[in-house]
Amino acid sequence: MQKRDWTNVELTGAGVSEKTEVYLTIEDQTTGGWGNVSVDNIVVENALFPSGAPDIRSFTSNPPSLTAPGNVTLEWEVEDAVSLSIDNGVGEVTGLSSKEVAV
16 A cells, blocks of 8 residues: 655546545554544645546436346436446446346
8 A cells, every 4th residue: 555645735536526425544654553534524626627527417227126136227328428337247338328237
């Protein structure tokens, strides 16, 4: 694990344009132990959002819930994405706007 002081460091993101959860992993420099930290506020100044960042307009399932086994149709609307994939075994979905998935 690389250690770094992030004080006054410029960070760039992937086009986050709304409220986003940020998770920090903190290592105690004295004991080397790991712990949790609560962050009430992170200020991002002069944030630049790259042009052409993907925009997920919608992502739904039909039916919205079901008891396995069964099938569900996932539907989405995404703009400005070079490629699309869904984890948990669904895989590559570039060029599609929906896919039926076995649950």
